[in-house]
Amino acid sequence: MTNEFNILHPEPLLIVVSGPSGVGKDTVLHMMEERGEYPFHFVVTATTRPIREGEVHGVDYFFVSHDEFAEMIENDELFEYAIVYNDYKGNAKKQVRDALDSGKDVIMRLDVQGAATVKKIVPEAVLIFLTTGSEEELVSRLEARKTETAEGLKLRIATARQELKRAKDFDYVVVNRDDALDKTVDIIEAIIQAEHHRTNPRKVSL
């Protein structure tokens, strides 16, 4: 076995699945987990907000104290963080590092802003932008949620419209059609498979 075959054992990847709210990021990632054809570590967000009934620590979120969160910020141990309704949310680098060390690909679900931040810190990350077939489809999906006030919805739609224009900053774009979730997941898995066969593997250093 000679050296030239080394390129056939590429390093684990950091994959970011992003896109405006309403495109179906959660649904897509749930289906990938359910299929289980392809083993990956899914990054769980850390939060300071109290655990709610039915939630599981380490599955829905890592529930941490304000002190623990402050320490992560101070040690530059977070990719990014945000304050949501007085509570802190953020993704820890350590979790990604540990998963990559174990040889597994790592998938992060991030909003468009968060994806841009991760790409700055880890340029080797593979960024996938999930979108709908049209702007109208996205608007009607957001409206169908009925979890927002009229004003909140208006703001979400305006944000989503702006975010749709950011697709070109990503590596790949995938349309998640209402009636073709399976196809969406096929394409995302194809992208990951293809990335593992690049002759210039994107080796993540963190």
Place this chain on the structure above:
Amino acid sequence: MTNEFNILHPEPLLIVVSGPSGVGKDTVLHMMEERGEYPFHFVVTATTRPIREGEVHGVDYFFVSHDEFAEMIENDELFEYAIVYNDYKGNAKKQVRDALDSGKDVIMRLDVQGAATVKKIVPEAVLIFLTTGSEEELVSRLEARKTETAEGLKLRIATARQELKRAKDFDYVVVNRDDALDKTVDIIEAIIQAEHHRTNPRKVSL
């Protein structure tokens, strides 16, 4: 439907499947055609050698006269050409151009040298390097062919060994294992699918 969705309709691709002799380029492409899951135009080589029994014009080769071939050379209508046992062989740009115009992806099967030439002429081509799991596997496949003299075989093995080192000049590398042809084809189809979802599509101009 707004402009930002244009990136979702990428241009047809020019895909080159290459690799040392013995890696199984023909077998892989035959299986892709048989599966028929993915429509593509396969580039047929033009040759001046006489048609043999069982061969079909336009399928196995385009059988052309020496005059026709000379004209293609003069008009710079060939990607590359070679003289094989006093006969000329080459791939015509027009065939690729016509297929791309019809919106279909185009696949070319080329030796490693030919692939490098096409990449020079069409930098947007997607180059896939097919290889075996090890050098030993390649050698034993070449030996199993029994279509060569001992000297011819020696030369082929030496060439193949050198060519294995060229994988890094390609975009992707795929191992075609003896017992996993289906997997090889899966990966090649995944690569093509992923390429169609790049935010920077490789638009071919010819």
